[in-house]
Amino acid sequence: MSNWQKIKDYFKKQQEIILLVHEKPDGDCLGSALALGHHLREEGYQPKLFHPEPIPSTYDYLPGGEMINIYQKKELPAGRPIIAVDCADLGRILYPLSQNTSIINIDHHCSNTFFGDFNLVDASAAATGEMVFDLLKRSSYKISPATATCLYIAILADTGSFSYSNTTSKTFQTAAELLELGSDIELIRYNFFDRRPLVELLTIKHALTNLQFSAQNKIVWSALSYRELSANNLLNTDTDSVINLMRSVEGVEAAIVFRELEPFKIKISFRSQKHLDVNLLAQEFGGGGHSRAAGCSIEGNLQEITAKVMERAQASLKKSPYEGGDSSGRGN
Numbered sequence: 292m293s294n295w296q297k298i299k300d301y302f303k304k305q306q307e308i309i310l311l312v313h314e315k316p317d318g319d320c321l322g323s324a325l326a327l328g329h330h331l332r333e334e335g336y337q338p339k340l341f342h343p344e345p346i347p348s349t350y351d352y353l354p355g356g357e358m359i360n361i362y363q364k365k366e367l368p369a370g371r372p373i374i375a376v377d378c379a380d381l382g383r384i385l386y387p388l389s390q391n392t393s394i395i396n397i398d399h400h401c402s403n404t405f406f407g408d409f410n411l412v413d414a415s416a417a418a419t420g421e422m423v424f425d426l427l428k429r430s431s432y433k434i435s436p437a438t439a440t441c442l443y444i445a446i447l448a449d450t451g452s453f454s455y456s457n458t459t460s461k462t463f464q465t466a467a468e469l470l471e472l473g474s475d476i477e478l479i480r481y482n483f484f485d486r487r488p489l490v491e492l493l494t495i496k497h498a499l500t501n502l503q504f505s506a507q508n509k510i511v512w513s514a515l516s517y518r519e520l521s522a523n524n525l526l527n528t529d530t531d532s533v534i535n536l537m538r539s540v541e542g543v544e545a546a547i548v549f550r551e552l553e554p555f556k557i558k559i560s561f562r563s564q565k566h567l568d569v570n571l572l573a574q575e576f577g578g579g580g581h582s583r584a585a586g587c588s589i590e591g592n593l594q595e596i597t598a599k600v601m602e603r604a605q606a607s608l609k610k611s612p613y614e615g616g617d618s619s620g621r622g623n
């Protein structure tokens with residue numbers, strides 16, 4: 292029996308299926324969830340993607356946007372099966388879940404806690420989109436152009452446009468098949484690469500103004516207070532471009548961005564280049580993710596939290612292979 296068939300068994304007789312993505316949704320979770328949504332619709336189900344906040348404008352062109360419901364009530368409609376997409380743990384799901392709801396967990400984070408009734412977790416997958424592609428390909432239904440477009444963006448987003456170390460020959464094979472299936476790369480090319488929101492540039496401006504270096508410039512970081520973010524309308528901005536820019540500086544091993552998204556609630560994003568396992572670092576503060584990209588949220592005073600996290604980051608860097616007894620001048 293295919294995994295898709297097994298998943299459908301958890302739907303019981305329900306037609307309405309709820310798709311959930313994580314907070315600050317990215318291309319992988321949205322693309323994967325909408326791809327599942329297209330496929331579910333083609334099979335006669337009524338999929339709905341619930342999210343408490345509007346979807347970032349960087350992804351508002353994806354086919355299937357009409358499946359997205361801005362749903363701000365605390366409780367989800369009872370009894371509907373839930374598919375959590377690209378969510379490592381229950382904390383990433385932004386709604387409380389009732390006991391008798393079937394939860395299907397599809398994810399590729401190594402920190403996944405297997406919280407579902409059915410868990411499809413593969414930390415070796417470059418993107419959840421790659422897993423969804425395999426899942427659908429092995430069912431007997433054909434993948435539509437809309438589904439292919441959504442899966443292509445999912446993979447593109449999580450592999451840094453096929454450049455990160457998670458990119459494998461399989462990733463390219465999947466991309467090639469998605470193109471053959473009708474993925475609209477011109478739509479993606481314009482919207483993903485050449486239509487960036489102004490707030491993204493302004494976030495870069497503020498983050499660079501506050502830029503700081505630690506550990507002999509091997510860690511670059513920036514902290515943005517609630518006052519600064521709210522005064523400039525930057526609370527809902529994607530920080531991928533700024534943190535990637537920071538990480539790309541020669542000699543930098545890790546980049547960290549602290550954002551006080553609500554007073555005394557700090558969201559921290561970590562990226563590393565080659566050696567520092569930021570998943571482990573984020574886990575020290577109750578978060579997680581991947582070894583090269585992770586995050587966590589902490590409550591408290593911004594200055595105190597940055598001091599504490601930077602101390603741990605520097606200690607972790609000391610223990611990492613970057614500093615592992617090689618005194619031959621590496622990193623200069």
Ligand SMILES: [Mn+2]
Binds near residue numbers: 319320377399418
């Ligand atoms: Mn992902």
